[in-house]
Amino acid sequence: MIDCGRFPAKRVEGDVVEVSADVWRDGHEILRAELRYKAPGSRSWARAPMRRVDAHVDGDRWAGEFKVDAPGRWQYSIEAWTDVFATWRDELARKVDAGQEDLQSELLEGIALLRGAVGGVADQRDRRVVEHAIEELEHPDVKPQEKFPVALDVQLLEAVERHPDRAGSAKLDRPLELIVDRERARFGSWYELFPRSWGGFAGVEEQLPRLKELGFDVIYLPPIHPIGRKNRKGRNNALTAGPDDPGSPWAIGDETGGHDAIHPDLGTLEDFDRLTARARELDMDVALDFAIQCSADHPWLTDHPEWFNHRPDGTLKYAENPPKRYQDIYNVNWDTDDWPALWEALLAVVRHWVEHGVRVFRVDNPHTKPLGFWEWLIREVTAEHPDVIFLSEAFTRRARMVGLAKAGFSQSYTYFTWKNARWELEEFVHELLTPIQREVLRPNLFANTPDILHEYLQHGGPSAFATRLVLAATLSPTYGIYSGYEHFENVPVRPGSEEYLDSEKYEMKARELDGPLLPFIRTVNEIRRENPALQHFANVTFLDTQNDGLIAYAKQAQGNTVVCVVNLDPHEAQEGLVHVPDHLGLPVAFVAHDLLTDERFGWHLGGNYVRLEPPFKQAHVLRIEGP
C-alpha cells in the first residue's frame, strides 16, 4: 500500500502477488479472510484465500496471494468476516471434549445456524449434506450424545464453508491498485545510439540482428525529429553553429514539423515503421525520447503561442536556469489556461509513436513537468496499450524521483554513475530497497549517457569500463550503455567536466559495432539471460570481502544463486576473503563456477579467497553449483 493507496505498487506479468494484513475483531470468534482481485478490463472480482500466518507467535497476520497473468492495472482488496458456524462448532467441540452433556440449547443454536446457511449453499451435494445434518439434529429419536458427531462432522463444516456467509464483512475502504507491466519493464539490456551516426533508420535496422546477438533488448534513440535552425548549437555546445553543424536533437522542431515529425536525414515514417517492425520480429524494442521542449522554429510556437511563457512585452520567453540561458529552447507554460489542449497534444504525440510501433519511451527531465500530467498521460496510454514502458530521466532529489515512480513511470534513471566506492554502491542499493521504493521504483542503471562521462571512466582505462559494466548488468536486471562505451571513449570536453569531447549531441559520428568490449558485453548479457537470479533487483545480499576495493554480492531466484565479486580498483590488483553467510541456504561446500571464464572454484560457507587484477580480470560472476 503506497501512500495510503494513493499510488499503485508495481509487478510484472506472471508474478505472484503476496498480500498480508492484520485481521482481527473484538472477542474470540473464528475469522475468515480472502483476497479479492480484479484483472484489467474484467468485470468480476476473483477470490483467493488468506490464512493466518503467525499463529505460532499468537499474531493476527494473515496472508494470501494471486497471480497476475496480464499487463494493465489490477485491483485488489481484502475481505474478512466472522465465521459464525465455525465459531459455534468450535465452542461445541470444547464443551463436548470437557464432558458437558446439557447441550440441548447449543444444538438448537446450531440447527438455527444451519437453517440460516442452507439457503446460500448453492452446490447440490453440499446442500444435501447440510439438510441431512439438520434432519439428524432435529430428529426426536436421536439422543443428544449421538447428535454431537453429526454437528461436529468435518464434512458438514466443509460443506458450509464452501458457501460462506460474508454478512457484516469488513473490506478496505477502497480497492488498491497494482500496475502490472510486461516482463521487459523489469528485465532488459539497453543500447543507446544516435541514428544519424549509423546511417539513419535503415542503418540502424541493419544493425538490429547484431545488437540482438550481443544481447540487447531495447535500442534507445535520442529525439528523431527535425532540429531547429535559430540559435542552433554548434560543436561542443558552441553558441553559434557552423553551416554544416547538425544541432542537438533535443532542440525539437522546425518549420517542417515538431514532435510527430521525422528528421529528413534519418529517413521516412515508412523507414521508421520498418525499423520498429524488424525490432518486433526480433523481440526487441525501439525506445524513443520524449522531450517536452521546442526549438525556436517549432510549429507550436506559432500555432499555439498560448502554450508558452511570454515576457511582459508579449514576446515568447526562451528557457533559462539563471544565469544560464537556453536561447535555442522554449519550455511549455504548464500554467496556461489552455492546458487541456496542451495535455491532449502531448498525449497525441505519444499515441502517434505508439501507432508506429514504439512501446518504450525514455522521458527527458520529467521532474520539471507537473506530476499530475505524468500520472494522467501514463494512465491514458497504458489503458489502451498496457505494454508501453516509460523510463523517467530524473536526476533530481530523491523524493521527486520516487514521486515520479509512484505516479506511474515504469523505470527510473538513478545516481548509479556517481556511485563508485563500495560503501556508496551498497548504500545506493539499500536506499532503492526501502519498503516504498522497492515497490514502485525500478532502477535502470546506465553505465554512461551522452551527458555523463564519469571521471572514473575518464581515468580508469578499459578495466574501469569492465568494472562498471559488470556492476550495472549484475546489480540490476535493467541496465544500459550509450554507444562509444564499448570503445572505451573517455575524453571529456575539458578537465573536470562530465561532458564528452566532440559530443555526439552536437555532431554526427560514423559509428560501427566493432568496439573491443563487445565480446565481453555479449558474454555478460548471455549470463544475465541464463540466470534468473540476475533478472530481479531486490534479491541482493551484499557479502563482506575484508577489502573495500572488492565488492561482492549474492543474488538468488528460483533456486539459482549467483555471486558477483568485482574489483573497484581499475589500476591495482585487489585480494580479499568473500564471506558466504549461512543464511543464503547454500551447502557447506560447493562449486563456484565463473561464467565469465568458465573456471570452477571450490568454495564453502565462510571466507573464500579471491584475487582480481586489471585489466583482464576485474570480476567473477560465479554461479553456485552442487558440491
Added chain:
Amino acid sequence: MIDCGRFPAKRVEGDVVEVSADVWRDGHEILRAELRYKAPGSRSWARAPMRRVDAHVDGDRWAGEFKVDAPGRWQYSIEAWTDVFATWRDELARKVDAGQEDLQSELLEGIALLRGAVGGVADQRDRRVVEHAIEELEHPDVKPQEKFPVALDVQLLEAVERHPDRAGSAKLDRPLELIVDRERARFGSWYELFPRSWGGFAGVEEQLPRLKELGFDVIYLPPIHPIGRKNRKGRNNALTAGPDDPGSPWAIGDETGGHDAIHPDLGTLEDFDRLTARARELDMDVALDFAIQCSADHPWLTDHPEWFNHRPDGTLKYAENPPKRYQDIYNVNWDTDDWPALWEALLAVVRHWVEHGVRVFRVDNPHTKPLGFWEWLIREVTAEHPDVIFLSEAFTRRARMVGLAKAGFSQSYTYFTWKNARWELEEFVHELLTPIQREVLRPNLFANTPDILHEYLQHGGPSAFATRLVLAATLSPTYGIYSGYEHFENVPVRPGSEEYLDSEKYEMKARELDGPLLPFIRTVNEIRRENPALQHFANVTFLDTQNDGLIAYAKQAQGNTVVCVVNLDPHEAQEGLVHVPDHLGLPVAFVAHDLLTDERFGWHLGGNYVRLEPPFKQAHVLRIEGP
C-alpha cells in the same frame, strides 16, 4: 500519521509537537510551507512556519512545530505553496550577479508581481515599502542598474513575505487529529486497593494524605457497585459462596442497582463525593473500574433483556469461554437491535461517575467489546471532559492492544509482568517503541495485579519485589502496584497458578499502609518526581553490562540523565561492566549519584564496574552529575 490519518496520535498538555513532511513540486521554484493547527473548541486555525531541514543532503524534508497548551482533540495539517516573488527575486539576483544587464523585461515582471501582491499586504508599513519599490522600479528617470538594488532589497522581500499569497497551495486531503491529554496520562504512580478492605470510602479517604506522601497519584478501586447474590463466587473462586462471602466486585449489580449504584458496605454517594473531592485537593485521582458485565441480579437483565444474549428457549445466556462457564456473569449482546440505547446507557454510566469526580477509568477487558464502541465512548466523554483518562486492561494479541490504543485509550496494560529476563525486557520495550506504537500506546507497567502474581515474585522473596518495582517505576513514567505488594505477598492459590491464595477478589482483608517495602517505594517515587528523565517512556537507551543478570538503561530528558542498573537475579549477587556509549553526549568522566543510597561513584565513558547484591542492594538509580 497513524493508519493514513484514521486514528489520532497522542501528546500531553505542554508538549511541543514536531511535524515533518516531504514538500516538493516540479521545477525549480522556491516553496513555502506552514503547519496549520487548531486547538480544541477553537474556530480558527493558527499557523507555524515549516523549514527545509535537510538541505545539506539535498533533501525535501520540511519540519515545524507547535505547542499544545490545552487537553482535547487538536487538529493539524500542512499547507505548502510556490513563493512566486521569492522565485523571481532569486532568478533576478543570479542574473545580476552574472553581470547580465538587459533585464528590463525581468523588472517589468517584478513590477507586475508586486502590483499583484500589494493588495494583499494588510500592514500599513509593509504596504508603503512595496508601493515605494513599485514607484522606484517604474520611474523613467531611474536607470535599470539602479533599480536592481531596489528589487533585491531584503526589506522588500520581507514585506511581501509577511503577507504571502497562498494561491494554488497544496494541503493534506483532510486534517490530522491529535489527542492531547493532561500530563497524568503520561506520568503517574498508581496504587490499586479494594476499598472494602480499608473501611470503605471513608477509610480510603483517611489514607489519601499518606498515599500522597508515598508518592502515589492515582488510587484505583475495583468495581464499587452492588454485587450479585445468584451464583456468587466464594473464597478462592469457589463455585458456591458461604453466607458471609462478599463475592467478586466484578459480578456487578443486584436488585438495588447496577453500574451507577454503590455497594452499601462502602458508603454512600456522598461519601464517594467526599473521597473524590479530597483526592482533587491533594492533586490525586480516584480511578474507577469500568467492567461491562452484569451479575444475574443486575437490574438491566429485567429492564433490558434485549441487551443480552438469549438461548433458543428464550432464557438469558450467561458468559462462557468454553468449556469454562461464568454462571455469575452475563455479557451484553453487542449485536442487539437496541444497540444505540445500550451504548447510551453505558455512556451514561461513565458520565455519572465523571459527575461525581472521577477522571480516570480502568476498563476491564476492552478487547471483547467492539472497537467502534470504545472509539465513540471515549470521544463523547473527552469532548466534554478532556481531562478524563482511560486505561485499557487488554492482555490480548498485540494488534488488538495497539488497536485499542489507536481507538483512543490513554494508556494500556502490557505484558510487563511476564517479562523478567534481560532480553525479554529489552525486546518488550523495543516493541513498544516501534514507530506506530510509540505515538499511540502509553504503557502502564503494573508490577502485580489481583489477577497476576508472577512466579518471579512467588519465588524471589523481597529482593524480587524490589527489582520489579524499580523496573516498573523507571522503565515507564506510568506504573502501578496492587496493595499487598509492599508486604511481599507471594503465595499462589496453588503451585503453577498466578492467582493469589485467599484472593482479595473473593473476600475482605484488613489492610493498612504498613508494608516493609513502603519506604523504598516512597524513595523511588520521589526520584521519579525529581528527575524529568524518568517522566518519559521513549527516551530510553539500553546499555550493555556484559552480564545477562544485570540490565542497564539510560534515560535522558531536559538535560537530566538517569542510568538505572538492576539485578535481575533475586538470589545471587551479579557484577558486570556497564558500558556508557559516546552518543549519550556525556563528558568523558562524571559522577554517577545513586539516588537510592546517596552514594557517589566516579564513572566515565566506556565500561564501569557494578556489583549488585540481594536482598538490600538490587539496583542503582544513578543521576549523572558534573565531573
